[in-house]
Amino acid sequence: MRPEIRKIVTYQEDVLIEGFKPAAHPWSMCAAAAVITNPWAGKFVEDLKPEIQAYGPELGALLTQRITDMAWSGDRIEAFGKAAVVGLDGEIEHASGLIHTLRFGNHFREAVGAKSYLAFTNIRGGANASIQIPLMDKNDAGRRSHYLTIQFAITDAPRADEVVVALGAALNGRPHHRIGDRYQDLKDLGHDLDNPAAV
Known part of the structure; x- marks a missing residue:
């Protein structure tokens, strides 16, 4: 059992001027996405596990290598993150299932030597949906300079019976970061770093 991949799309941007001021170095972000046939489209499937376990490693390795x-x-x-957009004949659960498995995400985490979890989105949309x-x-x-969003679209995907699975990355944070990090907020509010209520 392997994912049926219709196409692979990559996206990259280098921002040279931000906020009317030149960046000291390019603010670089990129993404890699696979457009695959949704194996569960148009029907309710109770057990998603076989496809998740089969697809996760292959998609994780492929997109990690590309990015x-x-x-x-x-x-x-x-900085890094992941996303999935399921077509209109699928469930949000299908998008979630394909990216919320360690069999998918750990390829990326290990390749970049990460300690954090992968930020994510999982939505339903049609062709040319914003990814x-x-x-x-x-x-x-807690490093707010690296709270970023990379955004792009694929003009013909996802079709109703497809899912777009994507990874995103940045080589640096915002060029003129000046809002501080969450640690200063915690200090100002009198909370310790482990306070679960702090955001």
Whole structure:
């Protein structure tokens, strides 16, 4: 059992001027996406596990290789995330199932040497739907300079019976970051770093 991949799409942007001020170095973000046939489209399937376990490793390895090649190496990636968009004949559960498995995400986490979990979105949409991948620092979930979103679209995907599965990455944070990190907020509010109520 293997995913039926119709196409692979890559996206990259290098921002040279942000906020009317040149960046000290390009603000670089990239993404890699696979457009696959949704094996559960148009029907209710109780047990999604066989396809999740079969598809996860292959999609994780493929997209991780594509995105680390774009960045020249996993070590250069500072922020990362994942996303899935299921077509109109599928469930949100289908999008979730394909990306919320360690068999998928751990390929990327290991390739970049991450300690953080992967930020994510999973939505339903039609062809040309906005694919928005939230990013966060791969080692420090409180580093706000790396709270980013990479956004792109694929004009003919997902079709009603497809799913787009994607990984996103940034080589650096926002060029003129100046809102501080969550740790200062915690300190100002008198909370310790482990306070679960703090956001």
